Amino acid sequence: MKLYDLPASPNTRRVRIFIAEKNLEIEMIPIDMMSGENKTEEYLAKNPLGRMPLLELDGGTCIAESIAICRYLENEFPDPPLFGTTSLEKAMIEMWQRRMEFQFLNPLIDIFRNTHEMWKDRIVQIPQVAEIASEGVKEQMVWLNQELEGKEYIAGGGYSVADITAQCAFVMGKAAVGIRIPEDLSNLDAWWSRVTSRPTARA
């Protein structure tokens, strides 16, 4: 197995943390998007959408989409479980994973794409999209802080893929678009210390 990686991307980071939590050794192949390595004929044959991460299995089959890759690894290497074990746990973790994507990760990516120099000549940037997303993320942080009352991790049980998505979202917020978790959101701030102090956080 090998993983085609885009080191700075929050989506590939999700998979790298997941792999580290599973204690797996998987060869990483960095793809340089800026020089168009993701648009070569060879890469597009593996993923026609030209995106990373991409997991190539030994037989050549390619799995795209970060969460699909994580779920494949979960099924192949169940310990420690990061998607839950009972039917209800699995549903709750999936609910929270998706909430973390839709309320935080995707809007933060939208802010980055609509404001950052790197995307200036690649897409039509609409600053108003970034402004609206930025307000939304700040509001949703207040909500998440309430939801974390009495909980150590996002989905209520142990550390899960929902935490991985959230922490990669907030790493992006802090490093790329200047949105940080306010210290007065004490539950969220404590959760942030908890997840960023894990040995896998810098994978």
Next chain:
Amino acid sequence: MKLYDLPASPNTRRVRIFIAEKNLEIEMIPIDMMSGENKTEEYLAKNPLGRMPLLELDGGTCIAESIAICRYLENEFPDPPLFGTTSLEKAMIEMWQRRMEFQFLNPLIDIFRNTHEMWKDRIVQIPQVAEIASEGVKEQMVWLNQELEGKEYIAGGGYSVADITAQCAFVMGKAAVGIRIPEDLSNLDAWWSRVTSRPTARA
């Protein structure tokens, strides 16, 4: 179990089709968003994000997020499988499900929200967002048509949750924003006839 439903929403339609494919009987409770039934204290206690669909279990536990609900039902009622059975099938179906969300369903919802009268006083509408999303959806239809060469269903095997997401996206495209599958995209058009002629398509 009961499902809080928003009859016109593509996300709730995904769950209704899923339930029909599983041949389950689940009580449906329509929630009227226009009169604010999703913002009452009682509803927000069930889902603080105020969204539908929402599955309430007999013990009172609530599961939000359409795909989390579908996965819960898949785990509880495995036949017929709609998320795959082997580890690789599950990964490929998840990959395709997510592609159908990100390339079609979410952009089509964006178009609707940014242009439709219904959303005029609810959000800041940005017509340019709808224009860009509309171009993207049309381009991606060409890609999906190529991907469907030699395949009956989106993920390559039998009918799956990836087809459900795609068909709900295209129902929305046709009914709400005037984007139809062009007849010359013959693989996509044949797939569309195939899925819309299933007895569950109007669930």
